[in-house]
Amino acid sequence: MLRRKPGEKHRIELTVNGRRMAGHAEPRMLLVDFLRHELRLYGTHVGCEHGVCGACTVIIDGRATRSCVRYAVQCDGAEIRTVEGLAAGEDLNALQQAFSRHAALQCGFCTAGILMSVTQFLAETPRPTEAQVRDMLSGHICRCTGYEGMVRAILEVAHSSAEA
Amino acid sequence: MKPVAFEYCRPDSIEEALELLVEFGGDASVMAGGMSLGAMLNMRLVRPRAVIDINRIAALAETRREGAVFETGATLRQADALASAAVAAAVPLLRLALPHVGHYQTRSRGTLGGSAAHADPSAEIPLCLVALGGEIELRSRRRSRRVAAREFFHGVLTTSRAPDELVTKLAWPAHKPGRRYAFEEIAQRLGDYAIAAAACAVELDSAGKIAFLALGFGGIEDRPFAVDAKAFIGAKAAAATFQALVADAASKTTPLEDLQASAAYRRQLMRVLGQRVLQRAFDESARKH
Numbered sequence: 001m002l003r004r005k006p007g008e009k010h011r012i013e014l015t016v017n018g019r020r021m022a023g024h025a026e027p028r029m030l031l032v033d034f035l036r037h038e039l040r041l042y043g044t045h046v047g048c049e050h051g052v053c054g055a056c057t058v059i060i061d062g063r064a065t066r067s068c069v070r071y072a073v074q075c076d077g078a079e080i081r082t083v084e085g086l087a088a089g090e091d092l093n094a095l096q097q098a099f100s101r102h103a104a105l106q107c108g109f110c111t112a113g114i115l116m117s118v119t120q121f122l123a124e125t126p127r128p129t130e131a132q133v134r135d136m137l138s139g140h141i142c143r144c145t146g147y148e149g150m151v152r153a154i155l156e157v158a159h160s161s162a163e164a
Numbered sequence: 165m166k167p168v169a170f171e172y173c174r175p176d177s178i179e180e181a182l183e184l185l186v187e188f189g190g191d192a193s194v195m196a197g198g199m200s201l202g203a204m205l206n207m208r209l210v211r212p213r214a215v216i217d218i219n220r221i222a223a224l225a226e227t228r229r230e231g232a233v234f235e236t237g238a239t240l241r242q243a244d245a246l247a248s249a250a251v252a253a254a255v256p257l258l259r260l261a262l263p264h265v266g267h268y269q270t271r272s273r274g275t276l277g278g279s280a281a282h283a284d285p286s287a288e289i290p291l292c293l294v295a296l297g298g299e300i301e302l303r304s305r306r307r308s309r310r311v312a313a314r315e316f317f318h319g320v321l322t323t324s325r326a327p328d329e330l331v332t333k334l335a336w337p338a339h340k341p342g343r344r345y346a347f348e349e350i351a352q353r354l355g356d357y358a359i360a361a362a363a364c365a366v367e368l369d370s371a372g373k374i375a376f377l378a379l380g381f382g383g384i385e386d387r388p389f390a391v392d393a394k395a396f397i398g399a400k401a402a403a404a405t406f407q408a409l410v411a412d413a414a415s416k417t418t419p420l421e422d423l424q425a426s427a428a429y430r431r432q433l434m435r436v437l438g439q440r441v442l443q444r445a446f447d448e449s450a451r452k453h
C-alpha cells in the first residue's frame with residue numbers, strides 16, 4: 001500500500017510521449033498541473049477543472065481521459081501521451097494538418113484535448129461513421145468553431161488512412 | 165479550484181481498503197473513476213482527510229456469472245462494460261444504457277460501482293439496476309451484505325451505504341431467453357445527465373399477453389424507481405395497456421423541479437418515454453414469437 005501525507009511530495013516516474021520523465025507532486029496536485037508545471041509541458045490546457053469541458057484530455061495507458069480529475073500521484077508508472085507528442089518537430093501530423101485545412105480550430109484553447117481524444121478514438125475506431133465522430137466530440141466544448149470543421153477533418157483523416 | 169490537502173492512500177487489496185475506512189471513520193473519500201469525485205474535490209464540495217484510491221485493487225474489476233446472477237466488480241470501467249460481449253449477453257439492458265452515460269472520455273475511466281455509490285437521480289446505471297431488481301454488494305470490517313437496488317438509493321447523492329462500507333459489486337439478474345429490453349432518455353445534449361429516462365424488461369406469453377414486465381424511471385424523482393406493474397400481468401400487450409400503465413404510474417409520482425424542467429414536463433416525459441420503451445420492447449418480443 002502507498003500512503004502519502006497531506007502536502008508530502010511523492011516522486012513520480014512516468015513515460016510521456018515515449019520519454020521517461022520524473023517529477024514531484026503532493027497528493028492533491030492535479031495531473032494536468034503536474035504536466036504543465038512540473039514537466040513544463042504547457043500544450044495541455046486547463047479549463048473547467050471538473051471534467052466537463054474536455055480541454056485537459058490526454059491519453060493515459062491507452063485511454064483518452066480527463067487530466068483535471070486525475071491526480072498526479074495516481075499516475076506513477078503510467079504511459080501518457082499529450083499534444084506535444086503529435087508533431088515531428090515542426091512537421092504537423094496528418095490530423096493536425098487536417099484540422100488546419102478545415103478550420104477546425106480558431107483560438108485553439110480546446111484543440112489539444114480534442115486532438116488527443118481523436119487520436120485514441122481513431123486508433124480504436126479506424127473507420128468511424130459521422131454519427132460516431134459527433135458522439136465522441138460531445139465530450140468536448142469548443143466556443144469558437146461550431147465543430148463542423150472538426151467533423152470534416154476527422155472523417156477525411158479516417159478515410160485517407162483507410163485507403164493507404 | 166484545487167482540492168484541500170488530503171492524505172493519499174492506495175490500498176492493494178479490499179481488506180486494506182476496509183481497514184482505511186475504519187481508520188478515517190467516515191472522513192475519507194473512496195476514489196473510483198474520479199469522474200464525479202474529482203469535481204467535488206476540486207470544487208471543495210467535499211473536504212476529506214483522506215482519499216482512498218481503489219483503482220489498483222485487481223479483485224474489484226472482475227465480472228462473473230453466478231447461476232442466474234451476473235456480477236460486475238465495482239471498478240469495472242463503463243467503457244469496458246460497453247465493449248464486453250459477456251455484459252451484452254448477460255445484461256442487455258445495461259448495454260443499451262451505457263452509451264448514454266457521459267462521454268467517450270468519461271466512460272474510459274468512470275466505473276459502474278462509482279456510479280451506483282454516487283447515486284445521481286438521473287444516472288443510467290442505477291436506473292437499470294433498479295428496473296431489473298438487482299443488488300449492491302457492500303463490504304466492511306463488520307460485515308458483508310447485499311442490498312436490493314430498490315432500497316439502496318435514498319435520494320440525491322444519498323444511499324444506504326454506511327461510511328465504513330465499500331461497494332464491491334453490482335449483482336444483475338441475468339438475461340432469460342424470451343426477455344426483451346428497451347432504454348430511452350431525454351437530455352439537453354448528447355452525454356448529459358438525463359432530464360428523464362426509462363428502462364424496461366418484458367416478456368410475452370404465447371397468446372400475446374404480458375408474461376413479465378419490469379419498468380423503471382430515472383431523473384423524475386430524487387432517485388430511480390421501479391413501477392409496480394403486477395396488475396398488468398396477463399393483460400394484452402397493446403398500446404392502450406401501456407398508456408394506462410404509464411398514466412397510472414405518472415399520477416403517483418412527485419417529480420423534481422429544477423432549471424431544466426418543471427414537474428409537469430417531467431411527468432409528461434415519463435408518460436412518453438414509458439410508452440415508447442414498452443412499445444419497442446414488446447414489438448421486439450412479438451417479432452421473435
Ligand SMILES: Cc1cc2nc3c(=O)[nH]c(=O)nc-3n(C[C@@H](O)[C@H](O)[C@H](O)COP(=O)(O)OP(=O)(O)OC[C@H]3O[C@@H](n4cnc5c(N)ncnc54)[C@H](O)[C@@H]3O)c2cc1C
Nearest residue numbers: 051194196197198199200201266274275278281287331356
Ligand atoms: C462531463 C461528464 C458527464 C457525465 N454524464 C453522466 C451521465 O450522463 N450519466 C451518468 O450516470 N453519469 C455521468 N457522469 C458521471 C460519471 O461519469 C461517473 O462515472 C459516475 O458518476 C461516478 O463514477 P466514478 O467511477 O467516476 O466514481 P467517483 O467519481 O470516483 O466516485 C463517485 C462517488 O462514489 C463514491 N464511490 C466510488 N466508488 C465507490 C465504492 N466502490 N465504494 C464506496 N464509495 C464509492 C466516491 O467516494 C464518490 O463519493 C458524467 C461525468 C462527467 C465528468
Ligand code: FES
Nearest residue numbers: 047048049054068
Ligand atoms: S479542464 Fe478538465 S475537463 Fe475541463
Ligand code: FES
Nearest residue numbers: 106108142143144
Ligand atoms: S477553437 Fe476556441 S474553443 Fe475551440
